[in-house]
Amino acid sequence: MAGTIKRDYSLVGESTRRAIETGLASAEWYHTDVPRKAIKELMQRSDGPAIRDTIIWIAAILGSAAGGVYFWGTWWCVPFFFVYGLLYGSSSDSRWHECGHGTAFRTRWMNDVVYQIASFMLMRNPVTWRWSHARHHTDTIIVGRDAEIAVMRPPDLLRAALAFTGILDFRYSLPALVRQAFGKLTPDEKSYVPEMEQHKAVIAARWHVAIYIATIALALTMRSWVPLVLIGVPRLYGTWHMVLTGLLQHIGLADNVVDHRLNTRTVYMNPISRFIYWNMNYHVEHHMFPMVPYHALPRLHELIKHDLPEPNPSIWHAYREVWPVLLRQLKYEDYFLKRELPPTARPYRGEFHEVKMSAAAE
Amino acid sequence: MADWVEACAVDDVEEEDVIRFDHGGRTFAIYRSPDDEFFATDGFCTHEKAHLADGLVMDDIIECPKHNGRFNYKTGQAKGAPVCVNLQTYPVKVEAGKVMIQIA
Numbered sequence: 001m002a003g004t005i006k007r008d009y010s011l012v013g014e015s016t017r018r019a020i021e022t023g024l025a026s027a028e029w030y031h032t033d034v035p036r037k038a039i040k041e042l043m044q045r046s047d048g049p050a051i052r053d054t055i056i057w058i059a060a061i062l063g064s065a066a067g068g069v070y071f072w073g074t075w076w077c078v079p080f081f082f083v084y085g086l087l088y089g090s091s092s093d094s095r096w097h098e099c100g101h102g103t104a105f106r107t108r109w110m111n112d113v114v115y116q117i118a119s120f121m122l123m124r125n126p127v128t129w130r131w132s133h134a135r136h137h138t139d140t141i142i143v144g145r146d147a148e149i150a151v152m153r154p155p156d157l158l159r160a161a162l163a164f165t166g167i168l169d170f171r172y173s174l175p176a177l178v179r180q181a182f183g184k185l186t187p188d189e190k191s192y193v194p195e196m197e198q199h200k201a202v203i204a205a206r207w208h209v210a211i212y213i214a215t216i217a218l219a220l221t222m223r224s225w226v227p228l229v230l231i232g233v234p235r236l237y238g239t240w241h242m243v244l245t246g247l248l249q250h251i252g253l254a255d256n257v258v259d260h261r262l263n264t265r266t267v268y269m270n271p272i273s274r275f276i277y278w279n280m281n282y283h284v285e286h287h288m289f290p291m292v293p294y295h296a297l298p299r300l301h302e303l304i305k306h307d308l309p310e311p312n313p314s315i316w317h318a319y320r321e322v323w324p325v326l327l328r329q330l331k332y333e334d335y336f337l338k339r340e341l342p343p344t345a346r347p348y349r350g351e352f353h354e355v356k357m358s359a360a361a362e
Numbered sequence: 363m364a365d366w367v368e369a370c371a372v373d374d375v376e377e378e379d380v381i382r383f384d385h386g387g388r389t390f391a392i393y394r395s396p397d398d399e400f401f402a403t404d405g406f407c408t409h410e411k412a413h414l415a416d417g418l419v420m421d422d423i424i425e426c427p428k429h430n431g432r433f434n435y436k437t438g439q440a441k442g443a444p445v446c447v448n449l450q451t452y453p454v455k456v457e458a459g460k461v462m463i464q465i466a
Contacts, residue, residue, distance in 0.1 A: 026410055026411065138410055197443060
């Protein structure tokens with residue numbers, strides 16, 4: 001198509017310059033009107049729900065690990081490691097996310113402790129990722145600004161499929177930690193981590209790498225795979241649910257817009273996935289009001305759903321909807337899914353963003 | 363010479379809450395603490411331009427609505443990433459049911 005400009009996903013490149021020039025960077029975003037009294041009530045923090053969920057989470061991790069180790073060498077260990085991997089490699093993402101926002105618990109140190117543990121499980125540098133996520137909220141799916149765009153355009157479907165195995169993340173995350181442990185941050189990382197915070201990223205990476213070295217040493221000493229199956233490798237075999245749910249947050253929707261209703265998706269999910277995902281399936285709501293804790297998101301959803309596109313009724317439905325969009329993006333990368341708003345919603349404002357509505361699948 | 367400016371009535375701010383006050387092309391945030399004291403800071407987060415008046419007051423902390431950056435609104439101290447720069451605070455007094463702030 002004439003006029004299409006190639007997307008440059010680096011954070012210091014041509015798209016970055018354009019996003020800043022056009023005012024897409026650090027822009028003012030659309031918000032559904034919610035009375036202060038209501039949003040204040042929804043934002044309230046409490047330790048109770050997260051303490052309950054964290055006790056269940058830790059008990060399930062320890063229980064499945066114990067079962068896996070007990071039955072090691074037999075097929076009976078497989079279901080235990082299936083559960084362990086799921087908790088280690090997937091549910092840690094939502095814990096990382098909520099505690100990074102500081103909304104899961106009211107008590108700050110509880111957020112910090114769970115954040116550090118979950119960051120380690122995910123092989124994420126707790127410092128660089130905190131900053132990249134702040135950028136993700138400032139410039140959600142703004143090309144050249146957002147450091148957390150999972151599927152770039154045109155979509156690399158093989159890469160997206162491999163993400164379910166954790167191989168690509170593993171291949172990126174571990175070397176990144178080693179590089180950071182040697183004191184080296186990339187230009188992209190330096191673009192979103194303030195200089196005064198960069199040394200903390202190096203220290204955090206050294207701690208992570210030290211624990212991995214200790215785990216490998218233990219495995220060698222014991223002449224056993226068990227330490228590795230418990231620490232590190234679950235990032236491979238347990239990551240599929242994180243990818244299954246996380247990809248749906250923004251995939252196939254608009255980019256370079258400043259209305260989360262256009263670039264973010266809410267999906268109704270089953271209770272198990274919602275526990276693993278800590279209600280992040282209410283993702284439009286989360287992006288509009290990141291101060292609202294995970295346990296209050298269903299209530300926020302009820303309050304503002306009149307102004308949002310109809311949620312996908314299931315994970316399966318969402319993938320069925322997005323698949324043809326991805327196929328079309330292979331040939332025409334400006335194509336995206338524009339989700340319909342209910343009659344009760346305030347309309348999308350064309351002047352609010354520069355997206356070409358003619359490119360949208362309505 | 364710093365001027366005292368009337369920002370709002372005492373009843374305009376709920377206990378453990380914050381409101382926005384615009385004056386002279388600038389934006390401020392006026393806080394009422396849980397122990398019924400009033401405080402004032404700059405109205406925007408030092409991290410990115412977000413109105414702190416849309417945030418959450420918890421005890422002596424104001425949390426920014428955009429990235430959950432936290433400040434002590436009594437001292438202006440930034441409490442950690444993603445906020446690294448302290449918040450400017452302003453003297454406050456209450457006179458005849460009005461909250462006054464001293465703006466330099």
